[in-house]
Structures are given as structure tokens and as C-alpha cells.
Amino acid sequence: MAQAAEEVGIDGAFVRVHHFERQLASPFPLLSAIAARTSRIEMGTGVIDMRYENPLYMAEEAAATDLISGGRLQLGVSRGSPETVLRGAEAFGYVPPDGEDAADMARRKTEVFLAAIDGTAVARTDPARTGISGGLAIQPQAPGLRQRIWWGAGTRATAQWAAGLGVNLQSSTLLTEDTGVPFDRLQAEQIELFRQAWKEHGHEHEPLVSVSRSVLPITEDIDRIYFGDQAQEDQVGLLEGVRSRFGRTYAGEPDKIAAELAADEAVRAADTVLFTVPNQLGVEYNARILATIAEHIAPAFGWARA
Structure with a gap:
């Protein structure tokens, strides 16, 4: 799929990660294979569940994969x-310690992971042997990877927390909150709060924001x-x-979908x-x-083929 996406000019190939299901559970072998079989396309995840991860071992895997890809890992x-x-x-x-729930544990592990890929010493040498x-950092190190980490935020508050960490924002087709406004507007509010928080924390580089959309263009009878x-x-x-809001599914003629996405507040942001x-x-x-998305839909909101 990633090779085919690269051939039609798509910029990235992202995979979902789920455990105990007939889906991908260990992304790094596949991401490394994508890196080896492509030359331009970025590869990434949406998202790795940090509740399941050893953050230091994951930092080693992520750095190795990024080096194999030549710095294309997102x-x-x-x-x-x-x-x-x-x-x-x-x-x-992985059992949350007293005073933590699973979400707290995932965030704590994320902070350890970020420190590790940032080159922070996470262990000590043994004086008896050396x-x-x-201090020792994990190896290998992948320069620039720290700025290509994204947090999948389901609420406005977690988006602001991600801004404090200095990571990019991934917002999916689901928000685990609802204020009564349409999904794209609520998601646009989330993006705005993230960027405001980013400025308040004074990070030196500009953040990136992604949103997901379920798009099913109909161009042939089989699609219909x-x-x-x-x-x-x-x-x-x-x-x-928790009362949650799920984004719509866009299915129909490409021109119709293009117009709808061009008017989507979060897509524009x-x-x-x-x-x-x-x-x-x-x-x-x-x-x-x-190919249909690249030719007929994405250009409507400003995308251009690489």
C-alpha cells in the first residue's frame, strides 16, 4: 500500500496499532519494511498505545527505524x-501504580520516551566495569526525530497538554467530548487551543497538526x-x-467531497x-x-502533489 501511495504522489503512509485484534500490533517491522521499499514517502502511526509500551525499548526501535528511513518517520x-x-x-x-490510572501511566511513559529519544541519560555506567x-543515553540516536513525534489527542485539554510537551497534534475522527457544535468546529477549537498553548510554552519551532477524515469517493459501479x-x-x-462526537463519513462523487472538505473548519486549520x-x-x-483523492479531492483544500 505504501509503495502504491508513493507512486501516486501521496505524502505519507500511516498505520493503526491495536492489540488483541486481527490488526497490526507491532508497527516497527512494517515501518522499517516500508522505509526499505520506498524512497520519498513518510511512514508513521496513528497511534501507538503507550499503555502497552516499554518506553526505552520503544525509543531504541523508533530511532533505528528512523535511521533506516533516512529521517522519514512520523x-x-x-x-x-x-x-x-x-x-x-x-x-x-504494565499495571498502573497506586495513584495512577491507565491514562496517567501512558502519559508518564510518553515523557520517558521523549526524554530517551532526546538523548537524555536514562541509565548509569557501572564503575566496577568501566x-x-x-550517564548513558539509549542507542542509536536519530537526529530530528523528537520534532516528528505526535500525540493523538481526543479532547481539547489533552491537546493543550501535548503542546506543553512540545509534540505535534494528531486529531482523529473521534473526540471524547461534545459541546453541541459540529465535529469540524469542535476539532478546529481543539487545534486553536493547542496552538495557543504552544505559544505560551515558548517552544522554538512551529508545531504540526493533522486531522483524519473517512473519505470514500464513488467513481465506478463497484464503489456504489x-x-x-x-x-x-x-x-x-x-x-x-463519556459523551463523545464522531466525525462524519464523506462518501459520494469526488467533486462533492472536495467541496465539503474545502469548507471543513478543521481541515482548513x-x-x-x-x-x-x-x-x-x-x-x-x-x-x-x-489516486482519486490526490487528483480530484485534496487539491480543493490546498494540497499539491510532491
């Missing part, structure tokens, strides 16, 4: 999404069979007991738009969808 991390498994991270040996005492009735408006419901694709339909089918 790594999305987060607290993770709701799961069918009960306390799945605990099965991996004759010296000093698959997706002719898939167009939806925003959905509001309870997720883990973002630097990157991630398009979800029905990957179970295979590479050839999805390559055609991506």
Missing part, C-alpha cells in the same frame, strides 16, 4: 483507544455497491461512559489530512481511491 503515540480486551496492558505486565561513573449508502453526518454517543481507507479491499482498489 510517530503518533497516545493513551490508546477503547478496546474489547479487559485491562489488556496489564496482560503485558572505571568511570556517568460498496459505499453508496455510507455517507453519514456527525454521530454523538457514549464511549466508555490543519497542516496534514490523513485519509482512512478500507484496507480490507486490497492494494489495487485502495491505490485507485488514493
Whole structure:
């Protein structure tokens, strides 16, 4: 899929990460394979669930993958999404200590991970073996990777927290809050609060923001069979007991979708738009969808093929 996406001019290939499901659970082998088989396209995640991760081992894997790719890794991390498994991270040996919940643990691990890829000493030398005492950073180090880490934020408050860490913002097709305004407007508010918080923290570089959209262009009869009735408006419901708002699905003629996305407040505010694709339909089918998006839809909101 990543090779096909690169051939039609798409800028990045991002993969979802889920445990205990028939989906990808260990992204770094695949990301390294993408790096080895492509030359231009970025590769990333949306998102790695930090509840399941050893942050220092993950920092080693991320740095190695980024070096293999020549600095093309865009790594999305987060607290993770709701799961069918009960306390799945605990099965991996990660139990929140007293006073923490799973979300707190994920954020703490993220801070350790960021320090590790930033070159901070995370261990000490053994004077009995080396004759010296000093700090050791994880190896390898990947210059520039720290500025290519993204936090998948589901609320306005977590977006502001991410700004404090100095990481980019990934906002998906779900927000675990609802104020009654349309999804794109609520997401645009989240982006604005993130950028305001970024300025207040005085970071030296400019942040990046991505949003995700479910887009199903219909150009052939087979598309109409698959997706002719898939167009939806925003959905509001309870997720883990929290009132949440789900973004709409864009299905229809490419020109119609292009106009709708061009009017989307969050799409206009973002630097990157991630398009979800029905990957179970295979590479050839999805390559055609991506080509349609690249030619007829993405240019409507300012994207240009590399």
C-alpha cells in the first residue's frame, strides 16, 4: 500500500496499532519494511498505545527505524483507544501504580520516551566495569526525530497538554467530548487551543497538526455497491461512559467531497489530512481511491502533489 501511495504522489503512509485484534500490533517491522521499499514517502502511526509500551525499548526501535528511513518517520503515540480486551496492558505486565490510572501511566511513559529519544541519560555506567561513573543515553540516536513525534489527542485539554510537551497534534475522527457544535468546529477549537498553548510554552519551532477524515469517493459501479449508502453526518454517543462526537463519513462523487472538505473548519486549520481507507479491499482498489483523492479531492483544500 505504501509503495502504491508513493507512486501516486501521496505524502505519507500511516498505520493503526491495536492489540488483541486481527490488526497490526507491532508497527516497527512494517515501518522499517516500508522505509526499505520506498524512497520519498513518510511512514508513521496513528497511534501507538503507550499503555502497552516499554518506553526505552520503544525509543531504541523508533530511532533505528528512523535511521533506516533516512529521517522519514512520523510517530503518533497516545493513551490508546477503547478496546474489547479487559485491562489488556496489564496482560503485558504494565499495571498502573497506586495513584495512577491507565491514562496517567501512558502519559508518564510518553515523557520517558521523549526524554530517551532526546538523548537524555536514562541509565548509569557501572564503575566496577568501566572505571568511570556517568550517564548513558539509549542507542542509536536519530537526529530530528523528537520534532516528528505526535500525540493523538481526543479532547481539547489533552491537546493543550501535548503542546506543553512540545509534540505535534494528531486529531482523529473521534473526540471524547461534545459541546453541541459540529465535529469540524469542535476539532478546529481543539487545534486553536493547542496552538495557543504552544505559544505560551515558548517552544522554538512551529508545531504540526493533522486531522483524519473517512473519505470514500464513488467513481465506478463497484464503489456504489460498496459505499453508496455510507455517507453519514456527525454521530454523538457514549464511549466508555463519556459523551463523545464522531466525525462524519464523506462518501459520494469526488467533486462533492472536495467541496465539503474545502469548507471543513478543521481541515482548513490543519497542516496534514490523513485519509482512512478500507484496507480490507486490497492494494489495487485502495491505490485507485488514493489516486482519486490526490487528483480530484485534496487539491480543493490546498494540497499539491510532491
